[in-house]
Amino acid sequence: MKxxxxxxxxxxxxxxxxxxxxxxxxxARAQRGLNSxxxxxxxxxxxxxxxNGVLDAYGHVSVRDDRxxxxxxxxxxxxxxxxxxxxxxEYDFDSNAVGVDAxxxxxxxxxxxxxxxxxxxxxxxxxxxxxxxxxFGVTSVPLQPVFHMAxxxxxxxxxxxxxxxxxxxxxxxxxVALGQAxxxxxxxxxxxxxxxxxxxxxxxxxxxxxxxxxxxxxxARLQAQAIQLGAxxxxxxxxxxARKSAAQDGFERAWALWxxxxxxx
Numbered sequence: 608m609k610x611x612x613x614x615x616x617x618x619x620x621x622x623x624x625x626x627x628x629x630x631x632x633x634x635a636r637a638q639r640g641l642n643s644x645x646x647x648x649x650x651x652x653x654x655x656x657x658x659n660g661v662l663d664a665y666g667h668v669s670v671r672d673d674r675x676x677x678x679x680x681x682x683x684x685x686x687x688x689x690x691x692x693x694x695x696x697e698y699d700f701d702s703n704a705v706g707v708d709a710x711x712x713x714x715x716x717x718x719x720x721x722x723x724x725x726x727x728x729x730x731x732x733x734x735x736x737x738x739x740x741x742x743f744g745v746t747s748v749p750l751q752p753v754f755h756m757a758x759x760x761x762x763x764x765x766x767x768x769x770x771x772x773x774x775x776x777x778x779x780x781x782x783v784a785l786g787q788a789x790x791x792x793x794x795x796x797x798x799x800x801x802x803x804x805x806x807x808x809x810x811x812x813x814x815x816x817x818x819x820x821x822x823x824x825x826x827a828r829l830q831a832q833a834i835q836l837g838a839x840x841x842x843x844x845x846x847x848x849a850r851k852s853a854a855q856d857g858f859e860r861a862w863a864l865w866x867x868x869x870x871x872x
Contacts, residue, residue, distance in 0.1 A: 646695045652813045655865040657688035661820045666735040669719040670813050679723050683711040700724040714781050721786025729809040731816035736805035739827035744800035752844040757826035759797045761849020767792040768802045778804050818858025
């Protein structure tokens with residue numbers, strides 16, 4: 608009986624401590640000057656893009672810091688599906704980590720810094736290596752919208768060839784100059800292909816960048832199938848169709864589904 612009372616006392620003491628842990632983590636983020644809700648949304652975007660095969664062990668997604676628009680948030684160097692709120696790092700536009708060891712960051716964080724600096728309209732950036740998009744960066748076949756969910760591609764998808772910016776390299780965007788060169792290639796477009804590497808998609812919100820990356824990948828797959836099936840003769844969305852369908856690409860319904868699916872696991 609005495610042993611039972613001791614056990615109950617220990618449990619009673621432990622419960623408040625457990626309840627305090629989430630609050631303590633929120634306070635820690637607040638002390639770093641980070642918006643806890645935005646951090647959680649960024650973690651969710653990482654998991655959603657990983658669950659849908661856009662990101663795998665490589666690739667990364669970021670968001671502009673709503674408290675300081677000259678900074679952005681990005682996870683440390685790790686697979687997107689494993690990211691937690693404690694892994695989120697704040698960066699300036701030169702991709703220098705704020706208040707933490709920069710060595711834990713992604714090598715290609717300069718992709719994000721370069722684009723945020725050049726594009727004040729961009730609130731979120733994702734870089735990914737989906738196999739479906741690679742062929743369109745290494746052939747003369749342009750990536751074009753074949754269905755209404757990818758109307759945003761109607762603006763055109765430029766190709767960044769790193770050789771023109773830096774000669775023969777390891778293909779990675781590993782410094783400020785290359786980040787700026789990539790941003791210049793992207794220009795005002797919503798997406799850019801990186802030759803022999805992958806793609807970058809930008810958007811005015813996290814849920815929109817997730818939707819664009821997902822449906823860009825789907826469009827690349829469908830376009831390749833259509834080219835094969837039609838012996839190269841494909842009917843693409845015309846410019847006006849692309850423009851009108853792109854105006855509806857908020858992807859709120861997709862985001863709600865992905866969010867619930869990921870959080871249920």
